[in-house]
Amino acid sequence: METIADFEVQYSQFLNPEGKPSSDIPELAKEPDALIGLYRAMTETRVFDTKAVNLQRTGKLGTYASSLGHEAAHVGIAAAMREDDVLAPSYRETGTMLYRGVRMEELLLYWGGDERGSDFADVKNDFPYCVPIATQCLHAAGAAMAFQLRGESRCAVSLNGDGGTSEGAFYEAMNVAGARNLPVIFIVINNKWAISLPIEEQTATKTLAQKAVAAGIPGIQVDGNDVIAVRHWVERALARARKGEGACLIETVTYRLSDHTTADDASRYRKKEDVEAAWKVEPLIRIRKYLTELGIWDEEKEKALLEDAADKVDIAVQKYLNTPKPPVESMFDYMYKELPEFLEEQREHAIRYADKNGGEHG
Amino acid sequence: METIADFEVQYSQFLNPEGKPSSDIPELAKEPDALIGLYRAMTETRVFDTKAVNLQRTGKLGTYASSLGHEAAHVGIAAAMREDDVLAPSYRETGTMLYRGVRMEELLLYWGGDERGSDFADVKNDFPYCVPIATQCLHAAGAAMAFQLRGESRCAVSLNGDGGTSEGAFYEAMNVAGARNLPVIFIVINNKWAISLPIEEQTATKTLAQKAVAAGIPGIQVDGNDVIAVRHWVERALARARKGEGACLIETVTYRLSDHTTADDASRYRKKEDVEAAWKVEPLIRIRKYLTELGIWDEEKEKALLEDAADKVDIAVQKYLNTPKPPVESMFDYMYKELPEFLEEQREHAIRYADKNGGEHG
Amino acid sequence: MAEVTLIDAVTMAMAWELEHDPMVVILGEDVGVNGGVFRATAGLQKRFGVDRVQDTPLAEGMIAGISIGMATQGMRPIAEIQFMGFIYPTVDQMINHAGRIRNRTRGRLTCPMVLRAPFGGGIHAPEHHSESTEALFAHMPGIRVVIPSSPARAYGLLLAAIRDPDPVVFLEPKRIYRLNKQEVEDNGKALPLDVCYILREGTDVTLVTWGAMIFETIKAVDQLARNGVSCEVIDLATISPIDYETILESVEKTGRLVIVHEAARSCGVGAEIAAIVAEKGMYDLKGPIRRVTGYDVVMPLFRREMDYLPSVSKIVDAIGAAMHD
Amino acid sequence: MAEVTLIDAVTMAMAWELEHDPMVVILGEDVGVNGGVFRATAGLQKRFGVDRVQDTPLAEGMIAGISIGMATQGMRPIAEIQFMGFIYPTVDQMINHAGRIRNRTRGRLTCPMVLRAPFGGGIHAPEHHSESTEALFAHMPGIRVVIPSSPARAYGLLLAAIRDPDPVVFLEPKRIYRLNKQEVEDNGKALPLDVCYILREGTDVTLVTWGAMIFETIKAVDQLARNGVSCEVIDLATISPIDYETILESVEKTGRLVIVHEAARSCGVGAEIAAIVAEKGMYDLKGPIRRVTGYDVVMPLFRREMDYLPSVSKIVDAIGAAMHD
């Protein structure tokens, strides 16, 4: 027997749950403005999220997948990306999308049952929320292939959950990215749960980062509640990819503090204590503590930020609530670049019956 | 940064290409009868294979996927299995199937375009050849789950090629096997080529064995031209699985000495020198040399074996050639346990036109 | 005898079979402690244990593939796919293996499995959660497709599906999971597959439909009854293979056919029914066959999903038009 | 002007587009140095380089998924699936993404990709190598399905497919890849999609068919012509969306319809054609619509595959029966 290959998985954290540096802090952590920017975005994400859940509870939004607890991962990723990079998110990475410039009202429209929510006004090339799990990993790989073929210095970033690592598409995407040295970063947001399935039953692996070994690309595990660590490692990975050094996998370990979606009741399958423990290490507290310790944050600034965020969210909610239904024919008008003849009759039929159908069903 | 997990891939070979023990030889290698049995099966496989290729060349068989060069892997695997284990092969593992008791004429029927070739008379539970690549990995995992649920001490063995390791199904199967601790062994027969794609372009990994890391199961690379190594490690893996210690992945490294199938022309995409080099390490020579060195094999025995094998193959070929076409209605009669009414009319239609259609097409 | 909803009946049928056939197992995403996202398996893991009611990792192709592996080795797996929009990774396994293994091996290996999935729109669900693509499976030789439309039929048909010696795709119209209750005796009695169920007898028009659309159809029929139109309503129930004799007999009587389904029109199952009648019942027809279906577009997000679905007025108008032919 | 086979024409069309549109790339298994298992891409990698003509690892779902990713970012990928029997892992990506992304994003992202695959039986191929499941894709909103039946149409339709701003599944009838030659000018001229091609004009019966079945149909028609039966032969060409106007006009003239396809009958594309005519052309019909199709069974291994396929005599008899209605 001869050892012919060996692999290690590293873990990185810079800020511990108490907001204390736990290892050599990277340059980033020394830039007050950058740090405040991250904290601001995380807070806005949470305020937005809380509002979205409330809208659902009051019947003003459809089922919604909360990002509660994921703010460091979401924002850290987005902050590391360049504008012309391309994001392929799942259905939960609201924080990443907001930071990338997707408007709050757009996301509300989406969850409110309106396709126009995915027609981002300011973000032209990013993929919309992706519901069929792990399918987006391949879109990111394909986008990266487009950039590579055209010699562009752009990268694609794929996001999926721990549950998503069980889908074949996840491995297929990593494998082709490895084999073709594609500028794509795969990020697994390990929030410990896939609806009711805990990560221990999802896979026998000790880490999700090690799944990179199967594709011959580097994999690293990062504290996903530490926005500095997330941003740092995603930035490094992107720089590497941009230099032509290929893909990698980053596992960000966090916790889903909310129910799976507003349609779920997590108390059916997980212990209160576990959730309480997770709240102790959640991502906002530690960065706020760190900022406070640095002397660049205080109660007053906090209050102003929260008010600001609430205003921003309120404006978006108003825009959302004031948006009339899309016209009925819109379900036909974007199916093809030009409406094929055979759809014209169906389109007219739909228009003829439009809005006559309410309440008839069930 | 902290190392939180590490992995190694080991390589094992017992007999080097010259037939000399290259490391501590296992018990098995000291049992003359067992060794001769393996060599006999490998030789029969090769004789069968040569005949099958000839039958195709003379228009008496359809497209055929040769097992040339894979004999050590094929036979080593089968020899390690118990009769009541279940095999889920791809379309190439003729050697494994023959050793398991599938009749030569059955395999010829299959490649001759007759479904009865997969209705094995003596092997009741094994899966037939599987053409859609890597789909069979899941069947093996499912079979293993059946054994586990019923508390049976049986294992499933899944075989696929290097190309098959790029399909999502391969990873999905390993992952569920790891997560549920299933008694299934995944064996990748790495013959370096997936039709025209060399392994280096199939994946960025240094080994295929390391793909096990993604599923949290052990992976090992074995010299697939060394029947002793293959048999030894598959036996070990099966023993482990039978004890409830779960799945593992074994990569057997060999070389496809033939064209991909009789429909392929490998000279279009690979160098003669590479094939010639591979012939130098092919699996039959080394075990024959070893047996000869042990003093338990000689020219005479070799001659007798070859004659024997040729006779056996000839008898099977005669049976195959003498098998009349399956009746036309057989395409209906095994679709469901009972023929649904709506198929009766179609069945009669087919019978009415049976054998009138020859030559009409194209 | 209990009054139960359609989804209760689904649970009851599975519980009955788990109880009576040790080879039956349930597997799928979140079917265990969580009892399924629609609660179809609620309580079953607790009652029958984690071996018989297993959560799987998240991969539908895997779920189908291991079900096939189990089924060929003597088990009777019931696999749940969470929503029909996520059933597509199973297509390869279903068409290339589940529907073929008996034929490929001349009956040596068989595949008695059930693939269950909730389907259809109208519940304000998120994107990809409202699809009706039964036609894809109906085109696969060797695969049965069954859709219940009431608690009693859900119970009886699911029992039949589980006991069937061949693979069945069992699609549950989730919009009517809890719409109404019916007395269903938990007696283990299966209903026959491969036959239609005549819900209303009538003489003027034959309506063929299935799943949740039964409800709109019945409402339309009731409305028209007031105007003296007598409709025969046929619940297709087994979508594949189709019991065309019942349909042809009905058309022979009524001379008119309207098909109602939620799925996109083109190459939907309605096309097959129309084709069969155009082949074998043509001379009985007094006028054109009509289809009231979903449009050939992506199921819209929920602000417009009701406009996509066949509605009572769309059906009423189609029947009305048929009556004027 | 060269005489070329259907597969030559496929190669020519791809070469033309590679030459004229830098965004076009070819990807698939063995499409590079090997030139594809059917040689459709022979010579293209050498001519256009490994970037433009790329071998991929072995995973069809991956091939479809990365094609979608590329297409949304401005490329025009042409992906080859080696055989239609291996196309099923792409179904999830095609139905859930390729056909939807334009609609989902209101046109912000689009998916101008082509998924090519050889299909059909009759070449003595191994198991899983002879399938015809175009109906699965024809049922997917947002996906065009195109099937050529001659070298000239292969060239023109493939060019149109590549240039189409939306996803196209382009299925090549492999039995006739090299059956005959035709003069095809390599001039980059596309043929229109979404229209049928009338191959023979006639007055007694309308025949609708596509792909390789054109040949059996033409033979049958020639045979019947000797008995004075005048058949109109329509090559469907674009399987989805269907140009039903051409079909309806023809049926208006002939009053009889026979549909011929190789795929399994139930829920095949023939059903949709029959349904449309039963809806909109009913009063033109002199008798029942007839389908001559593959049976609803697994495509048999090759010793019996010819018995599965529609044959000249099956078609002749069906037309004959139609003439006696």
Ligand SMILES: Cc1ncc(C[n+]2csc(CCOP(=O)(O)OP(=O)(O)O)c2C)c(N)n1
């Ligand atoms: C292919 C597919 N299967 C099933 C679902 C239903 N579903 C939605 S979310 C989810 C769990 C996902 O878990 P994970 O990947 O960990 O992401 P998280 O929700 O935790 O962010 C499931 C099963 C889906 N959306 N897509």
Ligand SMILES: Cc1ncc(C[n+]2csc(CCOP(=O)(O)OP(=O)(O)O)c2C)c(N)n1
């Ligand atoms: C899903 C699927 N895709 C494509 C093919 C066509 N095909 C047959 S063999 C082959 C290459 C397989 O290579 P590998 O897995 O290394 O096995 P080997 O043939 O070398 O034994 C391909 C692409 C197939 N049979 N199944």
Ligand SMILES: [Mg+2]
């Ligand atoms: Mg999760």
Ligand SMILES: [Mg+2]
């Ligand atoms: Mg290989």
